[in-house]
Amino acid sequence: MFYNINIMLFIVTIIFYFAGALLYISFFLSRKESIFSIARYIIILSFIFHTATLLARYIESGYLPLTSLFEAILFFTWLIIFLFILVEKRYQLSVLGVFIIPLTFLSLSYALILPKDISPLNPILKSAWLGIHVTLILLGNAAFAIAFGLGIMYLLQERQLKSRKQGLFYYRLPSLEILDDLGYKALSFGFPFLTLGIITGSIWAKYAWGSYWNWDPKLVWSLITWLIYAALLHGRLTVGWRGRKAAFISIIGFLCMVFTFVGVNFLLKTEHLF
Amino acid sequence: MSIIVVGLNYRNTPIEIREKLYFSEKNLPEPLDALGNVYGIKERIILSTCNRVEIYAKGGDISQSFEKIKKFLSDHHSFPLKDLEKHLYCYSDKEAICHLFRVASGLDAMVVGEPQVLGQVKSAYAIAKGCNASGFVLGNFFEKAFSVAKKIRSNTGIGSSAVCVSYAAVELAKKIFEDLDDKSVMLIGAGEMSEQAARYLVSSGTKLVFVTNRTFSRAKRLAEELNGEAVHFEFFPKHLILSDIIICSTGAPHYIIKKEQVQDVLNQRRNKPMFFIDISVPRNIDPEVNKLSNVYLYDIDDLKNVVDANIREREKEAEKAEEMIVNEIKSFLGWLESLESKPTILTLKQKAEEIRQQELKEAYSKLGKISEKEKKILDSLTQALVNKVLHNPIVSLKKRGVSDNGEEYIKVTRKLFKLDDE
Numbered sequence: 001m002f003y004n005i006n007i008m009l010f011i012v013t014i015i016f017y018f019a020g021a022l023l024y025i026s027f028f029l030s031r032k033e034s035i036f037s038i039a040r041y042i043i044i045l046s047f048i049f050h051t052a053t054l055l056a057r058y059i060e061s062g063y064l065p066l067t068s069l070f071e072a073i074l075f076f077t078w079l080i081i082f083l084f085i086l087v088e089k090r091y092q093l094s095v096l097g098v099f100i101i102p103l104t105f106l107s108l109s110y111a112l113i114l115p116k117d118i119s120p121l122n123p124i125l126k127s128a129w130l131g132i133h134v135t136l137i138l139l140g141n142a143a144f145a146i147a148f149g150l151g152i153m154y155l156l157q158e159r160q161l162k163s164r165k166q167g168l169f170y171y172r173l174p175s176l177e178i179l180d181d182l183g184y185k186a187l188s189f190g191f192p193f194l195t196l197g198i199i200t201g202s203i204w205a206k207y208a209w210g211s212y213w214n215w216d217p218k219l220v221w222s223l224i225t226w227l228i229y230a231a232l233l234h235g236r237l238t239v240g241w242r243g244r245k246a247a248f249i250s251i252i253g254f255l256c257m258v259f260t261f262v263g264v265n266f267l268l269k270t271e272h273l274f
Numbered sequence: 275m276s277i278i279v280v281g282l283n284y285r286n287t288p289i290e291i292r293e294k295l296y297f298s299e300k301n302l303p304e305p306l307d308a309l310g311n312v313y314g315i316k317e318r319i320i321l322s323t324c325n326r327v328e329i330y331a332k333g334g335d336i337s338q339s340f341e342k343i344k345k346f347l348s349d350h351h352s353f354p355l356k357d358l359e360k361h362l363y364c365y366s367d368k369e370a371i372c373h374l375f376r377v378a379s380g381l382d383a384m385v386v387g388e389p390q391v392l393g394q395v396k397s398a399y400a401i402a403k404g405c406n407a408s409g410f411v412l413g414n415f416f417e418k419a420f421s422v423a424k425k426i427r428s429n430t431g432i433g434s435s436a437v438c439v440s441y442a443a444v445e446l447a448k449k450i451f452e453d454l455d456d457k458s459v460m461l462i463g464a465g466e467m468s469e470q471a472a473r474y475l476v477s478s479g480t481k482l483v484f485v486t487n488r489t490f491s492r493a494k495r496l497a498e499e500l501n502g503e504a505v506h507f508e509f510f511p512k513h514l515i516l517s518d519i520i521i522c523s524t525g526a527p528h529y530i531i532k533k534e535q536v537q538d539v540l541n542q543r544r545n546k547p548m549f550f551i552d553i554s555v556p557r558n559i560d561p562e563v564n565k566l567s568n569v570y571l572y573d574i575d576d577l578k579n580v581v582d583a584n585i586r587e588r589e590k591e592a593e594k595a596e597e598m599i600v601n602e603i604k605s606f607l608g609w610l611e612s613l614e615s616k617p618t619i620l621t622l623k624q625k626a627e628e629i630r631q632q633e634l635k636e637a638y639s640k641l642g643k644i645s646e647k648e649k650k651i652l653d654s655l656t657q658a659l660v661n662k663v664l665h666n667p668i669v670s671l672k673k674r675g676v677s678d679n680g681e682e683y684i685k686v687t688r689k690l691f692k693l694d695d696e
């Protein structure tokens with residue numbers, strides 16, 4: 001019975017995000033405040049259903065819903081929306097939703113085609129480390145997703161200003177400074193979580209498999225992602241990597257993260273479930 | 275009852291004629307008084323600006339009211355009626371409502387979205403109100419126009435982007451920098467446009483201003499005015515490091531700022547963005563500078579293009595505003611018509627009451643001696659009957675009063691109940 005409930009909730013969540021994405025885009029094009037207030041309301045509703053989906057799965061399985069790629073995406077997008085709502089409220093950055101909500105909708109649509117069964121848990125995963133390791137990493141990644149959205153916005157606005165052609169984006173996107181600044185804040189917020197996530201994963205591995213590190217492709221790609229973000233933050237602090245370059249690297253970092261997250265499981269052999 | 279407007283504006287009337295028909299704001303009460311007491315226009319508002327002269331009124335007979343107002347304009351300004359008529363437009367009802375909504379929201383202005391006109395309409399209304407000239411219907415009409423204008427302004431971008439070059443520069447600066455408070459400006463050379471841009475920047479919050487000029491005394495004078503700091507011309511390159519926005523307009527025939535120089539400055543600034551505005555012709559800043567990342571360079575032509583794009587943007591937004599106006603007109607017309615249903619409902623009630631009283635009287639006389647208690651029962655019985663029978667017609671009159679065919683309902687009601695004496 002719970003299986004059906006959590007799937008039903010999930011479907012409702014996706015439908016709401018779809019409506020939210022359309023509303024955000026039409027708000028972006030029309031710039032009508034009335035559309036924005038509906039869009040906002042819809043996103044809050046989606047978030048409530050999203051939360052309910054996670055809870056329903058938790059209640060049924062009895063452990064944290066972080067044991068399959070489906071569940072990981074579900075939780076990851078939940079974190080993204082959580083951060084998005086905070087950022088939007090704090091910085092009045094409503095246009096960010098135009099980039100983040102469709103991204104969330106697409107990720108969840110991808111999750112829709114993944115196996116959604118709740119299967120008995122592998123005993124090795126029955127550990128508090130699972131929750132800590134995965135939550136930390138996904139929280140870091142969610143912040144990077146926000147930075148990715150901001151990076152795209154930065155590049156679009158920068159293009160318009162540089163080419164001196166005032167078009168669609170010029171009038172609708174905020175200033176370069178705030179995009180750059182928030183992008184940096186998102187990275188500095190996410191980076192420690194990613195780092196801690198990798199460290200806790202490594203400690204867990206020591207307990208479970210006896211070694212801190214192996215050259216599992218998932219680990220290698222995580223390391224690459226980590227290095228990209230580390231280089232970016234370092235460059236920013238020392239020689240002023242900002243603006244276009246920073247936005248560009250942050251987009252690369254995000255793509256690399258997405259590959260680590262979903263791509264590795266398809267193309268390479270890994271011990272990670274996700 | 276209808277709303278009418280008689281007027282002329284910059285579109286069809288040259289300035290020489292507009293100025294002859296102009297009413298000065300200070301003396302408005304006098305013509306308002308004449309219009310009401312001599313010409314018999316009960317509710318009237320005069321809007322007179324440098325671009326338009328318009329008289330709004332509530333009219334009974336539309337064409338009669340038009341004639342009266344035209345006569346008034348001609349008499350008041352001693353302007354021959356025949357010559358005047360060529361320039362005048364006369365609108366009534368829907369068209370008149372549309373006209374004021376468009377005027378108030380800046381859609382009818384020379385530059386779309388211009389905000390001044392709303393203030394002028396507001397003060398025209400305030401003056402008429404002060405003279406007890408505006409009345410109930412026109413009063414509501416103007417209040418509605420203000421709320422429409424406000425709604426349009428906040429829901430469309432008709433007034434959002436700059437339509438002059440120096441302000442366009444400030445808007446660009448705000449697309450590069452979030453907060454101008456902690457940014458600094460350097461003004462190289464002098465010139466009306468560049469000084470104007472600097473003034474706008476200062477009023478947008480910029481505190482630190484450097485001014486440099488080949489003639490130091492001029493730099494000093496301008497710096498004082500802008501509350502800034504004068505810099506000797508030969509030292510200005512050193513100050514580039516501290517400057518986020520550089521406005522350049524000198525008479526120099528060559529580039530005074532070059533790419534390598536800016537690259538150097540950028541390195542020292544750790545790539546903090548720089549915005550160069552080159553208003554000078556011939557240009558003073560090497561166009562190659564724009565190729566550096568985190569540097570944005572706009573020359574005078576670029577700024578003009580921004581202004582053109584802004585005007586197009588405003589026009590696009592104006593289309594949205596026009597759509598909104600169509601809906602607002604509908605809702606206001608609905609309000610006007612519901613005014614008409616009120617007297618209908620009142621006469622309907624009166625008529626029913628008359629019939630009831632008459633029938634009661636007859637009944638009492640037929641019954642002969644009855645107690646007060648019985649009388650009361652009869653009274654409340656008839657009252658209840660009338661109320662119940664009339665309840666639905668009245669409710670639907672009120673409701674239909676604001677629908678598309680409200681007027682028809684009112685007409686039918688009047689016929690069915692024979693409310694109009696024949």
